[in-house]
Amino acid sequence: MHHFHYSGGRLFCEGVDLAEIASAVGTPCYVYSSATLVRHARVIADAFSGQDVLIAFSVKANGNLAVLATLAQEGCGADVVSGGELVRARRAGIPASKIVFSGVGKTAAEMDYALWEGIHQFNVESAAELRLLSQVASAKGKTAKIALRVNPDVAAGGHPNISTGKAGDKFGVPWAEAEALYAEAARLPCIEAVGVDVHIGSQIGDLVPMRAAFEKVVALALRLREQGHDIRRIDVGGGLGIPYKEGDAPPPPTAYAAMIADVTKGLGFELILEPGRVIAGNAGVMLTTALYEKQAPDRTFLIVDAGMNDLIRPALYGAHHDILPLAEPAAGQGRRTYDVVGPICESTDKFATAREMPEVKAGDRLAFMSAGAYGAVLSSSYNARYLVPEVLVDGDRYEIVRRRPTFDEMVGLEKVPDWLTMTA
Ligand code: PLP
Numbered sequence: 469m470h471h472f473h474y475s476g477g478r479l480f481c482e483g484v485d486l487a488e489i490a491s492a493v494g495t496p497c498y499v500y501s502s503a504t505l506v507r508h509a510r511v512i513a514d515a516f517s518g519q520d521v522l523i524a525f526s527v528k529a530n531g532n533l534a535v536l537a538t539l540a541q542e543g544c545g546a547d548v549v550s551g552g553e554l555v556r557a558r559r560a561g562i563p564a565s566k567i568v569f570s571g572v573g574k575t576a577a578e579m580d581y582a583l584w585e586g587i588h589q590f591n592v593e594s595a596a597e598l599r600l601l602s603q604v605a606s607a608k609g610k611t612a613k614i615a616l617r618v619n620p621d622v623a624a625g626g627h628p629n630i631s632t633g634k635a636g637d638k639f640g641v642p643w644a645e646a647e648a649l650y651a652e653a654a655r656l657p658c659i660e661a662v663g664v665d666v667h668i669g670s671q672i673g674d675l676v677p678m679r680a681a682f683e684k685v686v687a688l689a690l691r692l693r694e695q696g697h698d699i700r701r702i703d704v705g706g707g708l709g710i711p712y713k714e715g716d717a718p719p720p721p722t723a724y725a726a727m728i729a730d731v732t733k734g735l736g737f738e739l740i741l742e743p744g745r746v747i748a749g750n751a752g753v754m755l756t757t758a759l760y761e762k763q764a765p766d767r768t769f770l771i772v773d774a775g776m777n778d779l780i781r782p783a784l785y786g787a788h789h790d791i792l793p794l795a796e797p798a799a800g801q802g803r804r805t806y807d808v809v810g811p812i813c814e815s816t817d818k819f820a821t822a823r824e825m826p827e828v829k830a831g832d833r834l835a836f837m838s839a840g841a842y843g844a845v846l847s848s849s850y851n852a853r854y855l856v857p858e859v860l861v862d863g864d865r866y867e868i869v870r871r872r873p874t875f876d877e878m879v880g881l882e883k884v885p886d887w888l889t890m891t892a
Contacts, residue, residue, distance in 0.1 A: 470750040471501040471536070473600035473835065474796045479835055485865030486755060487794045490833050493857055493868060495757045496774035498844045501532075502538050502862040502867075504751035505840075509542040513745060515725035519732075521739040522588070524568050526706045527553040529744025529841040530752070534860045534869035537558030539747065545588065547706070548602045568703065568740060570617065570667070572597075572638055579604040583612060589740070591617045591665040591703060593640055600655065602689040605658035615663035615703050616654050620684045624669040624677035624707065633668025633681055640666070643684075648716035650692050661697055664689045667705025668746060673718045675727050678707065682731045689737070689876065702732060703740035709816065710749040712788050721746065723734055744842040752840020754779050754856070755794070759811070759830045767807050772827055774818040775810030779836060779843050783816040790837040791819070797826035804828070812851050844870070849878055 471482045479486045481501050489499055512523055527536065531726065533551060537560040545566025546557035557567055564585040569578075572593045579601050592598045592614045605612040617641030624635045625677060635642065641649055653661045661683065666685045672678060689699045709718035728739065756774035763769075767837040781787035791808060804827045808820040819836065828834065847856045855878070858870040 469507065470504045471507075472477060472504075472753060472835070477796045479532060479792060479794045479796065479860070480863040481753070484861045484866050487833060489859055489861075489866060490794065492754045492755070493859055494872065495755045495833065496856050496860040497872075498752055498754050498839065498856060499866075500748075500752040500840055500858065500860050505535060505538050505747060506542055508747040508751060509539055509544055510719050511636075512725075512741070513543070515721040516728075516741070517738070519725070519729055519739055520737075521741060522566060522568075523741050523743065524566065524588075526742045526744030527557055527745055528842070529706075531556050531845050532857075532858050532860075532869055533560045534867070535748065536562060538860070544747075544827035546572075547744075550583050551575075554578070554582055554585065554587070564588070568665075568742070570742070573600075576600060578585040579612075580608065583610045584607050586610075586614070589663065589665075589703070589868060591613045591700065593617045595641070595645070595652070598649065598653060598659065601748065602656040603657045607753070609658075611658050611660050611662050613662045614639050615665035615701060616646055616649055616653070616661070617665040617703075618685065618688065619643055620666055620668065620681040622668050622677050622681040622684070624672045624674070624681070624703060625735055630859065631879070633666065633677075639672070639792050643801060644826070646688060647695070649692065649695055651695070654697060661692075661699065661758040662705055663699060663701030663738075664692070665705065665740075667703075667742065670707050672707045673709040673716070675719045675723060678704075678724070679727050681876045682728065683786075684736065685729055688734070695799045700736070700738055702730060702737045702742060703742065704744040705841055706744045706746070708743060710745055710838065710841075712749075747841075750838050750842035751767045752838075752843060754836040754843060756834050756840040757861065758830055758834065759827045760830060761806075761828075765808040767822070768804065770806035770808045772808060772810060772834065774811035774819075774836070774856075775851070775853065777848045777853050778810070778856040779814060779819070779839055781839075781842055781844045783814070789819065789839060791823065791825060792835045792837060793826055793828065794833040794835060812853075852878070854878065 524547040540561040549571035570591040621635040778784040
């Protein structure tokens with residue numbers, strides 16, 4: 469459920485007419501609904517009520533400070549995968565004690581910073597990382613609480629590029645090596661193994677592979693306890709899918725929570741969740757303006773002012789986004805079939821192929837729905853385009869929470885060396 473709806477023939481985000489934002493901010497731009505973010509965080513918290521759980525929002529899905537601050541107010545922690553995301557989470561007011569640090573390539577400097585902050589847990593993904601963390605923690609005189617992220621060899625996820633739990637994936641410690649690595653962890657100085665972590669993919673529409681992975685992880689955790697390790701946390705990662713189009717029916721958070729309760733019940737584990745998409749995905753849209761229609765022999769292109777640099781999911785994963793006009797189509801309005809494309813000089817700069825939708829004229833404004841997760845975070849200034857702005861709506865007010873940079877700001881980090889300017 470989200471807070472984007474037609475009212476009086478216009479598409480609103482909560483109490484704000486999206487056309488008003490498009491005019492004031494310009495397109496392309498992202499718009500997020502506070503009410504939807506809060507609702508989704510609460511739906512998950514409610515589903516897990518009665519379970520000992522830390523909801524660590526996955527910052528990679530949407531790292532905007534205002535979005536993170538909204539979720540911080542709801543009591544969420546954060547799952548970060550870089551020192552930069554850790555800074556973001558802290559600046560947004562998320563306490564270090566609610567932050568877990570995942571990712572296969574943590575540097576010594578990032579470990580050092582996270583130890584200084586005193587984060588809740590490192591999710592360690594390899595033997596080499598574990599040994600380096602021990603060295604960094606020893607040098608600081610701190611103890612790093614860790615979970616090993618294990619690779620359960622279970623396939624899941626809405627697309628091969630977002631499946632992370634198969635044996636050949638780069639993520640996690642190979643299943644067969646996990647117990648030996650916990651034994652090594654117990655011997656290493658300044659390392660305290662407190663949990664087991666798993667994350668098998670994203671946009672998962674079926675609880676069966678999740679349950680299979682979690683059952684393996686819980687069995688491993690119990691074996692580790694028998695071996696004398698004080699394993700008290702299970703981090704189940706993120707991955708729950710969301711509806712992107714009519715007919716999509718991912719498992720509801722209540723079913724997900726009930727499955728996890730069933731797998732872990734009575735075992736005294738503290739749970740950590742790392743939801744990203746399920747909280748932010750349907751809480752955001754990207755607004756764009758139609759520029760041109762172009763007729764090819766076999767198709768009609770609708771060229772819009774947003775490109776794959778602003779929203780890369782269709783190009784990267786073949787992802788679907790519903791496209792709604794900001795002015796509600798009148799009953800009986802004509803329908804057309806378009807390939808919806810952006811202005812970027814790449815053939816993959818395509819948002820939809822043969823999409824049947826209400827007829828669009830140049831200047832019409834459109835919303836790409838369900839763009840709140842893995843949208844603006846993946847944007848770039850490719851083709852020297854302005855980094856896309858972001859707006860947060862709260863009731864009938866809104867604020868630009870990332871403004872469009874100036875051209876000088878965009879090139880401000882660059883320099884033409886003296887030896888080139890001297891010849892001018
Ligand atoms: N945790 C980890 C380690 C991830 O890699 C991801 C994303 O793939 C997430 C959590 C969030 O996943 P999702 O947005 O599908 O909930």
